[in-house]
Amino acid sequence: MSRLDALQGGHESDSYMKIATNLRDGHEWLYSQMFDYFADVLDEESAQHVLDILQLYDALKFSYEKLADKSGIDPSDIEFDGFDGNNESEMLGFADALFKDARFESLLKGRDLNSHYPTYDVYCRMLEKWDELGRPQFPLSKVAITAIIDARIHPENR
Known part of the structure; x- marks a missing residue:
């Protein structure tokens, strides 16, 4: 108010x-x-999922910028892709609302938040890997960044 x-x-x-x-x-x-x-209303679990994803990507971006040796990591791999406007519109809307409320600005500014493809499963695998690693604090090591990025690929396609 x-x-x-x-x-x-x-x-x-x-x-x-x-x-x-x-x-x-x-x-x-x-x-x-x-x-x-x-x-x-976006349910609490979905809202927390969006927040977790944005925190993860914030950690990836910040950590990548701090790396002395960035070899083997494509900068586009640490960029947040957004959510699918057709299938994940509630999460996309929440991410947009967070940005408009000046949250995660460095991560979301100037980005199209519509990925145009489903991202939920991809982000779940990345979050699972981050959890497996113990959600390490900033900055993430190069090994941790690579492991989280690699989790985007479905296990059947590795």
Whole structure:
């Protein structure tokens, strides 16, 4: 609500404040009165999945930049590909909302967040590998970066 306080005195500030108050207080019946469309809430598990993926890619990007020897790692391999707009639109929308809220800016700025192909399974394999490695702290070693990147490839195709 503090951001809305900055609108104080504007002709729309009272309207925005009412909307914000009703959203904050959970008056769901009023939502349909305030908006033409109200998207389904992204479930907590999916939201955490998106956050985990973005944290992983943030770690990969930061760690890659710190490596003295980058040989054998294609810079495009550590770039976040986004989510499929057709099959993962809720996750894509959440990533976009995070960016608009100034989160993960260095990772998401200037990127098309629509991968145009399903990424869920790929990211799950990468997160599993990161977990296997014990979610090492920054900076990740070259070995850890390579292992996580290699996890993108389905085991049947290795």
